[in-house]
Amino acid sequence: MTQNGKIVILTGAGLSAESGLATFRDEGGLWSQHRIEDVATPEAFARNPDLVQAFYSARRAQSRTAHPNAAHDALARLQRDYGGEVVIVTQNVDGLHEKAGARVIHMHGALDSALCHRCDHRWTAPDTIDRDTACPACEARSARPDVVWFGEMPYHMDEIAEHLETADIFASIGTSGQVYPAAGFSQLASEYGAECIELNLEPTSNVFHQRRLGPATRTIPAWVEELIGR
Secondary structure, X not given: OOOOOOEEEEEOHHHOHHHOOOOOOOOOOOHHHOOHHHHOOHHHHHHOHHHHHHHHHHHHHHHHHOOOOHHHHHHHHHHHHOOOOEEEEEOOOOOHXXXXXXXXXXXXXXEXXXXXXXXXXXXXXXXXXXXXXXOOOOOOOOEEEEEOOOOOOOOOHHHHHHHHHXXXXXXXEOOOOOOOOHHHHHHHHHHOXXXXXXXXXXXXXXXXXXXXXXXXXXXXXXXXXXXXXX
């Protein structure tokens, strides 16, 4: 890798776990109370919109009171102080990267955003979205969370692909490696010549050239210190 080469980072739910936000597979918390099929698919929204809206309103309230942890802070510092380009792509919808001061590409949307499923207008989400929430653009009562559900296409995929093709380092942080297309990012980046590193509690695949296992608040600040000190 050239000095200060381009770094592309993918972050997942494991990054925010130490801020008190549960991952899909945690016991306890919001996700354990519902099946994914009942709250995180277009079919679930069509079948029971009140349940889906209530679930995401609860997630929104939880995320608005959460604070970035040392891993979020370290990645924001990397963007600020590293000598080259640092692109952060996140599967997380909680907004903690921004609270820490980072700039991110939200491939799965954001809890703080509402989307009109009639005219595609986006606006800052109120604390609670329900069947009476009107779109400020077309006035239709057709608001939904601006998040990507299972079965929907993630946002910004063309932009993300371009970054993966030009990365010198690709880092996967706190992701399960089970949900596509994000699960294929490491393979794609590796094929284009990137050095691939996984920072996670447990290993997920054999694609990575190196691995740092442990809590995000320990492994990520240490990794960032190494990169900034190069």
